[in-house]
Amino acid sequence: MDSRTGLPVVGMVGGGQLARMTHQAAIALGQSLRVLALTPEDGAALVAADVRYGDHTDLFALRIFAKGCDVVTFDHEHVPSEHIRALAAEEVTLYPSADALLYAQDKRAMRERLGALGAPVPRWRPVAAPADLTGFGDEVGWPVVLKAARGGYDGRGVWVVSDAADGGALVSKLLDSGTELIVEERVALRRELAVQVARSPFGQVAAYPVVETVQRDGICVEVLAPAPDLPEPLALAAQQLAIDIATTLDVVGLLAVELFEVTGPDGSPALVINELAMRPHNSGHWTIEGARTSQFEQHLRAVLDYPMGDTALAAPVVVMANVLGGAEGGISIDERLHHLFATDPGAKVHLYGKQVRPGRKIGHVTVLGDNLEQVRARAARAAQWLQEGR
Numbered sequence: 001m002d003s004r005t006g007l008p009v010v011g012m013v014g015g016g017q018l019a020r021m022t023h024q025a026a027i028a029l030g031q032s033l034r035v036l037a038l039t040p041e042d043g044a045a046l047v048a049a050d051v052r053y054g055d056h057t058d059l060f061a062l063r064i065f066a067k068g069c070d071v072v073t074f075d076h077e078h079v080p081s082e083h084i085r086a087l088a089a090e091e092v093t094l095y096p097s098a099d100a101l102l103y104a105q106d107k108r109a110m111r112e113r114l115g116a117l118g119a120p121v122p123r124w125r126p127v128a129a130p131a132d133l134t135g136f137g138d139e140v141g142w143p144v145v146l147k148a149a150r151g152g153y154d155g156r157g158v159w160v161v162s163d164a165a166d167g168g169a170l171v172s173k174l175l176d177s178g179t180e181l182i183v184e185e186r187v188a189l190r191r192e193l194a195v196q197v198a199r200s201p202f203g204q205v206a207a208y209p210v211v212e213t214v215q216r217d218g219i220c221v222e223v224l225a226p227a228p229d230l231p232e233p234l235a236l237a238a239q240q241l242a243i244d245i246a247t248t249l250d251v252v253g254l255l256a257v258e259l260f261e262v263t264g265p266d267g268s269p270a271l272v273i274n275e276l277a278m279r280p281h282n283s284g285h286w287t288i289e290g291a292r293t294s295q296f297e298q299h300l301r302a303v304l305d306y307p308m309g310d311t312a313l314a315a316p317v318v319v320m321a322n323v324l325g326g327a328e329g330g331i332s333i334d335e336r337l338h339h340l341f342a343t344d345p346g347a348k349v350h351l352y353g354k355q356v357r358p359g360r361k362i363g364h365v366t367v368l369g370d371n372l373e374q375v376r377a378r379a380a381r382a383a384q385w386l387q388e389g390r
Contacts, residue, residue: 001070005030008304009068013056014075015042017352017361018280018296021288022075023048025296036065043353044075059083066092071303073253074279077105078151095201095252095303096278103249104278108149108182117248119241120272122260127181130168137164140185146170149180158218160186187272189260193227194283196256196295197242198302205246206298206308207239208291213258213283219359222380225286225318228372234261234269241271254299256281282322282361287311289348289366290318315368317375321383323349323363325356330389340385347382 002009007030012019015037023033023044036052037045045051054061056079066072071093084098096104103110114121125136127146137144146167148157161167161183174181192215196208210230214222227235242257256277264270284295293301293309301308333351340347344367351363365382369375 002031007031008070009034009050010300010303011036011065011069011072012044012075013062013065013072013079015039015044015051016075017043017354018075019044020047020352021285021294021350022280022296022299025294025300028297029300031300034065034069036061041355046353057083059086062087063090069093071095073299073303074101076279077101077277081105097250097252100249100251101278104276106149107147107275108180110276111182111184113249114245114273117245119245120270122184122187122272122274124182124184127171127183128175130164130171133161133167133171133183134164136183137161137167143186145184145186146174147182147184148174149182156218187260187262189262189272190269191227191261192274193230193238193259193261193271194223194256194281195238195242195259196254196281196284197239197246198254198295198298198308199243199246199251200302200308201252201305203247204308205243206293206311207243208284208287208295208311209313210235210238211283211286217359219322219324219361220282221322221324221383222376223283223286223320224372224376225290225313225320230261231269234271238271241273245276251278253278253302254280254284254295256283258283285350285364286318286320286366288350290314290320290368316370317372318366318368319372319375319379320364320366321379322361323351323365323383323386325354325358325360325362326387326389333386336386336389340382343385344378344382347378349382349386 011034013036015035019035020043026033032049034050035044035048052065081098111124127133143160143162146159146161192213194213195210199205209226212224212227213220246255258274260272262270280295280299288294292312348366354362367375367379
């Protein structure tokens with residue numbers, strides 16, 4: 001407990017934008033999130049008062065960081081499982097646990113576990129040799145999707161392979177580098193969806209509305225809340241699926257379930273699970289202004305075992321557009337903000353304190369309203385202006 005306030009201390013391993021926005025939510029709860037950052041330039045390190053520096057792969061640094069924390073959580077999945085288990089053995093409270101987080105860290109373990117639970121997943125196979133890829137592609141049809149079992153995100157660690165000739169050399173190269181691989185069928189999707197739930201140690205759960213996520217070059221560029229024209233039975237099924245996964249895997253904190261909407265055998269829409277994330281997630285950034293309780297506050301409530309907050313929408317339509325780094329030059333980001341706010345006072349901007357690199361997520365914009373077409377156009381225009389200055 002913080003001796004000044006009598007409030008618990010939450011530590012978050014990782015100093016990126018998720019920790020930065022979680023810190024902002026912690027302020028309203030009377031807290032200053034303790035952050036383990038790599039450098040003083042990390043987004044959260046620029047704003048949080050209680051920052052420690054160290055590598056998330058260094059058990060000694062993690063031990064020092066965890067001292068004095070009532071609970072430790074994560075803004076990414078890259079902390080080694082053995083380190084989380086070692087800290088837990090030393091009576092550090094960590095959420096999610098190593099046993100749960102494994103299924104967000106390891107795609108092979110996730111596919112095996114979800115398949116055993118009867119959850120809808122693509123057909124897949126582990127790849128230990130080029131012949132495994134070839135046999136799978138011949139069986140399910142080309143192209144197929146080759147994935148690194150660990151470490152991939154934002155399109156990294158994912159390769160669409162059109163035929164055996166293209167895939168053989170790639171598989172050999174990746175296996176020689178020590179990359180563990182799986183291969184999945186390329187799902188004929190209608191669109192991509194996501195649903196987030198929060199779960200506390202007590203077992204209370206709260207589900208957010210299902211959203212549509214729009215991807216470009218493997219990066220989420222837009223989130224539409226709620227997912228437009230999604231049949232209510234399918235929306236309820238997606239929420240229940242996420243709740244069941246969170247409960248079965250004993251997830252504490254936020255769980256994001258990325259989904260493919262596909263055409264079922266009877267021609268009606270159906271769901272297939274793509275990925276899991278056990279932390280605040282890009283598909284939930286819209287909740288800061290667009291829901292009664294943001295995903296960041298909800299994550300804190302969950303890991304502290306507080307009762308869950310209201311997840312209802314704050315407006316009929318909410319659109320979040322990611323701001324990606326553009327080409328160097330042009331007018332400054334300060335000038336872009338000035339012009340954007342003059343043009344659209346209702347647009348809410350979140351910048352992450354990152355150095356600008358082409359294609360890098362440097363912030364997001366959220367717009368609320370009643371008309372999807374208009375709100376979507378405003379969000380896209382704002383994000384493009386901040387990215388390109390035009």
